[in-house]
Amino acid sequence: MQPDISVKNLNKVYAGGFQALKNVNLDIERGEIFALLGPNGAGKTTLISIICGIVNLSSGTVEAAGHDIVRDYRAARSSIGLVPQELNTDAFETVWDAVSFSRGLFGKAPNPAHIEKVLKDLSLWDKRDNRIMALSGGMKRRVMIAKALSHEPRILFLDEPTAGVDVELRRDMWEMVRGLRNNGVTIILTTHYIEEAEEMADRIGVIRQGEIILVEDKDQLMAKLGKKELRLLLQQPLESLPGELALEPLALSEDGYELIYTFDAQQEQAGVARLLRQLGDLGIEYRDLQTRESSLEDIFVGLVHE
Amino acid sequence: MNLHGVRAIYRFEMARMWRTLMQSVASPVISTSLYFVVFGSAIGSRMGDIDGISYGAFIIPGLVMLSLLMQSISNASFGIYMPKFSGTIYEVLSAPVSYVEVVLGYVGAAATKSVILGAIILLTARLFVDYHVLHPVWMVAFLVLTSITFSLFGFIIGIWADGFEKLQIVPLMIVTPLVFLGGTFYSIDMLPEIWQTVTLFNPVVYLISGFRWAFYGVSDIHVGISVGMTLVFMMACLTAIWWIFKTGYRLRT
Numbered sequence: 001m002q003p004d005i006s007v008k009n010l011n012k013v014y015a016g017g018f019q020a021l022k023n024v025n026l027d028i029e030r031g032e033i034f035a036l037l038g039p040n041g042a043g044k045t046t047l048i049s050i051i052c053g054i055v056n057l058s059s060g061t062v063e064a065a066g067h068d069i070v071r072d073y074r075a076a077r078s079s080i081g082l083v084p085q086e087l088n089t090d091a092f093e094t095v096w097d098a099v100s101f102s103r104g105l106f107g108k109a110p111n112p113a114h115i116e117k118v119l120k121d122l123s124l125w126d127k128r129d130n131r132i133m134a135l136s137g138g139m140k141r142r143v144m145i146a147k148a149l150s151h152e153p154r155i156l157f158l159d160e161p162t163a164g165v166d167v168e169l170r171r172d173m174w175e176m177v178r179g180l181r182n183n184g185v186t187i188i189l190t191t192h193y194i195e196e197a198e199e200m201a202d203r204i205g206v207i208r209q210g211e212i213i214l215v216e217d218k219d220q221l222m223a224k225l226g227k228k229e230l231r232l233l234l235q236q237p238l239e240s241l242p243g244e245l246a247l248e249p250l251a252l253s254e255d256g257y258e259l260i261y262t263f264d265a266q267q268e269q270a271g272v273a274r275l276l277r278q279l280g281d282l283g284i285e286y287r288d289l290q291t292r293e294s295s296l297e298d299i300f301v302g303l304v305h306e
Numbered sequence: 307m308n309l310h311g312v313r314a315i316y317r318f319e320m321a322r323m324w325r326t327l328m329q330s331v332a333s334p335v336i337s338t339s340l341y342f343v344v345f346g347s348a349i350g351s352r353m354g355d356i357d358g359i360s361y362g363a364f365i366i367p368g369l370v371m372l373s374l375l376m377q378s379i380s381n382a383s384f385g386i387y388m389p390k391f392s393g394t395i396y397e398v399l400s401a402p403v404s405y406v407e408v409v410l411g412y413v414g415a416a417a418t419k420s421v422i423l424g425a426i427i428l429l430t431a432r433l434f435v436d437y438h439v440l441h442p443v444w445m446v447a448f449l450v451l452t453s454i455t456f457s458l459f460g461f462i463i464g465i466w467a468d469g470f471e472k473l474q475i476v477p478l479m480i481v482t483p484l485v486f487l488g489g490t491f492y493s494i495d496m497l498p499e500i501w502q503t504v505t506l507f508n509p510v511v512y513l514i515s516g517f518r519w520a521f522y523g524v525s526d527i528h529v530g531i532s533v534g535m536t537l538v539f540m541m542a543c544l545t546a547i548w549w550i551f552k553t554g555y556r557l558r559t
Contacts, residue, residue: 014559052400056558074308074402082400088393092325093318104314105401147397 315411
């Protein structure tokens with residue numbers, strides 16, 4: 001199947017000479033939730049802005065919904081809804097007017113029933129006649145999402161949608177994103193909250209200094225790069241690791257009370273059994289043990305600091 | 307053609323006018339009325355006729371032009387500057403609208419407002435001065451043409467401006483002097499010869515002269531030249547706008 005977004009050899013050099021994107025290649029499949037992760041200034045917003053038509057590309061090609069974003073910009077842009085990172089809203093317009101404006105701007109005939117549905121889904125219906133300036137930050141964020149959904153896009157970009165948003169709205173948003181995906185909408189989100197990507201995404205891309213350094217199915221990524229950790233709390237502190245254990249991927253805490261054993265999440269558990277047997281043979285007693293699986297956050301931090 | 311998009315921008319801009327009715331309509335009407343009271347009735351009654359027209363009636367075309375230019379520029383520049391300032395411009399840039407459609411929406415709305423305002427001021431002037439319009443079709447044509455041309459000019463200023471002061475500076479520092487020195491209050495014939503020549507470099511002279519011809523059939527400059535110069539200025543604005551969108555100047559990096 002043709003990807004919904006296809007980025008080929010994309011470069012962006014800003015007027016000052018700063019190269020924000022370096023030969024980016026990326027395909028995003030129809031109907032998936034794709035999370036783009038990366039530290040501040042890595043190029044996430046530049047990439048999104050180019051795809052949406054806000055920033056000009058320097059070289060390369062981008063297709064959205066099968067249309068070249070430069071040559072066939074009308075068709076490409078019509079298929080895209082964008083919720084930008086900054087909370088940029090009108091001030092004096094009512095919620096209803098602002099959302100209806102967006103629909104018209106994207107070339108769609110008025111459809112009050114659709115606008116009503118979007119506003120209701122985002123719990124904005126009661127606020128429809130309020131001026132946007134009178135709304136709270138969270139409500140303004142909802143308005144921006146409503147604007148992006150007003151023209152029924154098949155691709156939705158959410159640039160840091162949950163930055164500075166309370167728990168309730170975040171949960172609502174996740175719910176909404178899942179609902180959209182179930183209706184076949186392709187969703188690309190950038191986020192700093194890695195648990196968000198972990199919870200929502202089908203695939204994850206990591207961008208660092210303008211380069212895509214990894215694109216991977218989330219579960220595979222977790223399995224491949226995820227580490228497991230076993231911590232043993234000892235009855236008596238050890239001064240050093242006994243020689244028999246030195247070969248294992250073992251570490252001893254400073255106070256000598258904890259043994260930390262790290263292993264691949266995919267690897268068979270035989271290593272753990274062997275370790276415990278060895279400890280028994282050596283007469284090292286422990287009073288508790290914990291295992292922990294590394295989160296996407298650990299993986300991410302590991303990747304961007306490589 | 308994304309007509310829904312043009313309509314959305316146009317209606318958005320017109321809604322802004324209704325919201326700010328006091329500033330948009332009342333203030334130019336009041337300031338123009340003051341001119342009529344002071345120059346038309348008070349001082350004008352002591353002045354002789356110019357080209358056979360009473361002074362009060364003589365200044366009407368110029369005063370309407372003054373409001374028209376100022377309002378066209380301020381409406382259009384504010385209309386495009388505000389989204390740039392608030393950041394909502396992202397939506398227009400990411401929308402499937404061509405630059406022709408963006409200009410139609412913003413400039414169309416600004417020009418509409420100016421034409422409405424010009425009509426209101428003409429009606430207001432009637433309260434102070436008795437005047438007649440010899441060529442009503444030409445009068446309306448000049449009104450519309452000037453509104454469009456200077457709304458285009460305002461649109462350029464709105465894109466160029468990166469602060470509120472710059473929005474004010476062009477109308478105040480450039481347009482006001484040009485209008486005052488463009489024959490609003492006097493006939494160019496009344497100037498010393500050297501200044502008559504200098505005046506010809508002032509584009510506003512052609513607008514006022516043509517507009518006055520539509521009213522009274524007398525003008526400093528042939529009406530054909532007036533129309534021609536207006537069109538030349540319009541073409542210059544259109545070329546600048548074409549360049550702005552082609553290069554993304556202050557819109558797309």
